[in-house]
Amino acid sequence: MKIKCKGAYEYENLDWHKNHSALIIPKAAVSFLVYGTPIEDFIHNHKDHLDFMLRVKVPRSNKLLTIDEFGVENKEQNVCRYYVSNNGNKLVKIMPALDKPGKIATVWWNEEGEEMLTYKDSEIKKANKQGFTINKGQREIPLEERPQEIEASWGVTICNKLKDFKGNINYEYYITEAKKLVDCYQQTLDNPPKLCNNTLN
Incomplete structure (x- = not known):
């Protein structure tokens, strides 16, 4: 057959x-x-x-990392071969931040010059109660890189x-x-x- x-x-x-x-x-x-x-x-x-x-390939604009149980990161090549293993590491693809404006935050200071950011009106009252009452205007907070775990919840060995x-x-x-x-x-x-x-x- x-x-x-x-x-x-x-x-x-x-x-x-x-x-x-x-x-x-x-x-x-x-x-x-x-x-x-x-x-x-x-x-x-x-x-x-x-x-x-298994094989993974990420674009040049991305990064490929293995992360061990202690959180230590190791940069891998963009094309990798690996297998799912016992006591393996996390395999994470790091994608660049989205190409769009970041979040707009209001910047507050307290009397000691420490800083706190609020993103919506409901957070302002909480900030003021904590002593952050000096309004220093607004700031655009850049978007962060976007991690994506490959074989999530499984460890791998390169x-x-x-x-x-x-x-x-x-x-x-x-x-x-x-x-x-x-x-x-x-x-x-x-x-x-x-x-x-x-x-x-």
Whole structure:
């Protein structure tokens, strides 16, 4: 039986421009759907480490950071290969601030020259009660950079070279994602999806 898979279930003979990330996920899902192989067994017994790798690419205007458990940041290259790992770091994309005017704040000082900002009328009374009664006019507060966590709630290990692979794969991530593909397929059996078609030779 020849299996022809498309979309999220595709993993063979992929064109260079297609997503080659975490091919273990569609492989495990298809093996379960076609042969009944338990997803956990397939993933735990898979030997090709490259199939666990994911790829991220950010524009030059962005930054890509790994952040460890102590909050220490490390700047990564804009194109990175990584895998989801036990005790891994956060992977965060930092996008530039939006190209539009910042917020307008009213600047208040107290007698000691300390500063407090208010953004709406309801905050003024609170500032005055705290002793910030000297109105120093308004100021535009620039918008901040926008962080976006990649693989949110999962740790990752950067692995741009396979020789750096440490073997601390978090299998639970890949199992969870493969089960999502299986659930998606099974929920649409009454309306056969175009994502995965089985054809007999």
